[in-house]
Amino acid sequence: MKSRAIVILVGLIILPALAAAVEWNGRFGVGLRGTLFSPMVKGSDYAPPAPRSANEPFMMGLGGELDLKYGFTKSFVLGLSAGYWSAYDDQTATEDQSFKLSDNKNASAKWTAIPISLTGQIYFNPNGNVQPYILAGVCIDLAKVEPVEGGGSYSITDASGRGGAGFNFWIGESFTLDIGGRFNYLLANMSNDVPADFIGVTDFGKPANRPFISVLQPGIGISYLFGAPKDTDKDGYKDKYDRCPDTPIGAVVDQHGCPLDSDADGVFDGLDKCAETPTGARVDLNGCPIDSDGDGVYDGLDRCPETPNGAPIDAFGCPLDSDKDGVPDYRDQEQNTPAGAVVDSLGVAVDSDKDGIPDGLDKCPNTPSGIAVDSSGCPMAKPISDKITLNINYQPNSVEPDEQAKKQLDELAISLIAHPDIRIEINGYTDALGSARTNLKISQERAEAIMTYLSAKGVALERMTAKGYGEDKNYFIADNDTPEGRNKNRRIEIVPIR
Numbered sequence: 001m002k003s004r005a006i007v008i009l010v011g012l013i014i015l016p017a018l019a020a021a022v023e024w025n026g027r028f029g030v031g032l033r034g035t036l037f038s039p040m041v042k043g044s045d046y047a048p049p050a051p052r053s054a055n056e057p058f059m060m061g062l063g064g065e066l067d068l069k070y071g072f073t074k075s076f077v078l079g080l081s082a083g084y085w086s087a088y089d090d091q092t093a094t095e096d097q098s099f100k101l102s103d104n105k106n107a108s109a110k111w112t113a114i115p116i117s118l119t120g121q122i123y124f125n126p127n128g129n130v131q132p133y134i135l136a137g138v139c140i141d142l143a144k145v146e147p148v149e150g151g152g153s154y155s156i157t158d159a160s161g162r163g164g165a166g167f168n169f170w171i172g173e174s175f176t177l178d179i180g181g182r183f184n185y186l187l188a189n190m191s192n193d194v195p196a197d198f199i200g201v202t203d204f205g206k207p208a209n210r211p212f213i214s215v216l217q218p219g220i221g222i223s224y225l226f227g228a229p230k231d232t233d234k235d236g237y238k239d240k241y242d243r244c245p246d247t248p249i250g251a252v253v254d255q256h257g258c259p260l261d262s263d264a265d266g267v268f269d270g271l272d273k274c275a276e277t278p279t280g281a282r283v284d285l286n287g288c289p290i291d292s293d294g295d296g297v298y299d300g301l302d303r304c305p306e307t308p309n310g311a312p313i314d315a316f317g318c319p320l321d322s323d324k325d326g327v328p329d330y331r332d333q334e335q336n337t338p339a340g341a342v343v344d345s346l347g348v349a350v351d352s353d354k355d356g357i358p359d360g361l362d363k364c365p366n367t368p369s370g371i372a373v374d375s376s377g378c379p380m381a382k383p384i385s386d387k388i389t390l391n392i393n394y395q396p397n398s399v400e401p402d403e404q405a406k407k408q409l410d411e412l413a414i415s416l417i418a419h420p421d422i423r424i425e426i427n428g429y430t431d432a433l434g435s436a437r438t439n440l441k442i443s444q445e446r447a448e449a450i451m452t453y454l455s456a457k458g459v460a461l462e463r464m465t466a467k468g469y470g471e472d473k474n475y476f477i478a479d480n481d482t483p484e485g486r487n488k489n490r491r492i493e494i495v496p497i498r
Contacts, residue, residue, distance in 0.1 A: 022173045022229065023126060023238070024071025031067040031223030033178065036060055037085040039111070039212035040098040041185075046211055048200020053093050057199075057211050058111060061087030061102040065115075067223060074126035079119045079135070086112045088148075089199065089211065098212075104148060109199050113143040115184065117162050131168040138162065139184055145194060154194040156204060160184045173228040178221040186213040233257075263287075293317075323347075353377075368458075371418045379418030381411070383496075388412065390492040392446070399442065399449040405492075409450065412494065413457035420463075423497040426450045428468040429475050431486035436471055444468030450492055 039058040047054050065083030072078060088107035090097050104110070119137030139162045146153035166180015186207045194204040199211065207213050229238030233247040237257030244258035251259040251268035259268035263277040267287030274288035281289040281298035289298035293307045297317030304318035311330035312320045319328030325337040325347055332347030341349045341358035349358035353367045357377030364378035372380045392405045401409060416422060428443035428450075447466035455461050469475050471489075478485035 022170050022225075023074045024069075024077050024123065024225075025074045026240075027071050027225045027227050027229075029067075029069040029071075029176070029223045029225040031069065031176075031178070031221050033065040033067055033081075033083075033219050033221030035063045035065065035083070035085075035182070035217040035219030037063040037087055038098050038216040038218075039087055039214075040096075040216055041212060041214040043206075043208040043210040043213050045206070045208040046201070048211075049197075052091055052200045053095075055093055056096040056098050057089040057091065057093055058087050059090060059097045059100045059102040061085060061111075063217065063219075065219075065221070067221065069121075069223065069225075075123050077121040077123065079121055079137070080117070081119070082114060082116045084112070084114055085215070085217075086110065091199075098216075107148045109145050109147055111143065111145050113141050115160075116140045116142070117184075119162055119164075123168060129170050131170075133166060133168055133180070135164045135182075136162065140190075141184070145198070147198075154192065154198065154204075156192040156194060157190040158186055159188045159190055160186050171222075174225050176223045176225065178223065181219070182217040184215045184217070186210065235259075265289075366420075368417045368420065371414070379415075381415040381418040383419040383422055384412065384415050384424070384494075385496060387496070388494040390450075390494070391487060391490065392492060394446070394490075399445045401450060401453060401492075406453070409453055410457065413454050413459050416454070416459045416463065417457075420460075421498065423463045424465075425495045425497060426464060426466040427493045427495065428466070429489060429491050429493070430471050431489040432471045432473075432476075432480040433486065434471075440468055440470030442468070443470045446492060450494070 038060040040056060042056045063083055063085035065081045067079055067081045069077050069079045087102045088104045089109050090106045091108045092106045117137055117139035119135045121133050121135040123131045123133045125131050139160045141158040141160060143156040143158060144153050145156065162182060162184050164180055164182040166178060169177040171177055189205045189207060192204045196202055201209050201211065203209050229240055231238050232245055233242070234249055235242065235247045235251065235253045235257055237253065239245050242257035247253055247257065247259045248268060248271060250270050252270040253259055261268050262275055263272070264279055265272065265277040265281065265283045265287055267283055269275060272287030274283070274286070277283055277287060277289050278298065278301060280300050282300035283289055291298050292305050293302070294309055295302070295307045295313050295317055297313065299305055302317030307313055307317060307319055308330060311328065314320055319330055321328050323332070323335055323337045324339060325332065325341065325343045327343055327345070327347030329335060334348045337343055337347060337349050338358065338361060340360050342360035343349050351358050352365055353362065354369055355362065355367045355371065355373045355377055357373060359365055362377030364373070367373055367377060367379055374380050390401070390405050390408060393402045416424065426447045428447035430439040430443050444467065447468050451464045451466040454464060476489050478488035480486050480489060
């Protein structure tokens, strides 16, 4: 039985420490306290006549108190209590009796008292389950002494100071267990009707004459507190102090009762299954990052959230474009396109004039097909800028140009084709031999023969005009009386027109 009692007592002490801490602030409590009543410290002038001993004669008794408490703050509680104590003296004692259990066997008087006290209690660790405390206050003792034999009783009213300390253990939200001690010290007698020399005391009105002037009361009590604070969101913080009273159940909260969101993704810690989501990433209801296109870069951080599956990407989730042509590698069929080249939807360089130089790099994008170009895409043939004179050795009765002239005409055709904005006039001239009419006709036919030859080489007819001037003396450039002069006058002149 003794071991069971010890186990129960230990359980009563330990279990409250496991309960959730609840505070005093604004709450009213009612409690009962069981104490031992130990009279001690005799008055300095207490010296009863023989045979009574001058030692402290009163023994330890039992007592109890009814406590009323109100919490003004989390740490300060005002208490009002009323109790009952009783103890016997031992007139045969030869030593102090303060810590011997009360027994009326050798008693001459019984002491009873109703102590009424007002105290202020300061609780340390106000948010904890176990709260050490101290208290101090005043007490009015309504006492009575009565002889064990002979009947009668005498009243005493004393004023005393009260101090104490102990530990408060919370049991749930409404009960507390109090283990501690109180100490009352007599300050003054307010009234008494005890006759002189009763139990050897000459005058009960003087505390120095008393057989004891202080009382030690170790005890244990339990209190019930009304108005348990509500914790609507069950986060461990009462609504009165909870800055975030609507916290979802299961969320981890800070010291103010507000939910924590360590990775700032909008899903609270405790509910967040992916608690280290990178800042800025979009998450699902569980707090896990969303990656819509499955490229490994989370939505919200992904600058290209619709990347096709399997496409190589950069650090921002965008498809790689190695040649910077605007067509991502996964679609680019020509991945080494020169910078600046115009490409089609498949990343293939566009070469509108088919000269081997892509558009965008081609400074002459309309070069005719087949014309040799330089690295800028412009024809290597230079444009005709000056008049070309052909002195052709014609075969008898022929208007066809000779081989030497054909070589010159071939080069001219290339230049004209390469520079389609240039037009030409083909003018034919003769010497003064023969009739003027014949010379005019033959000069026209020779000019037209040149135009026909160039047309056959690809020069558009609309870019050319042919006209014969015959032996018009206004166009002679040499002396017709010499073979050399006549040879110079027989000529074809090709004049560029822009």
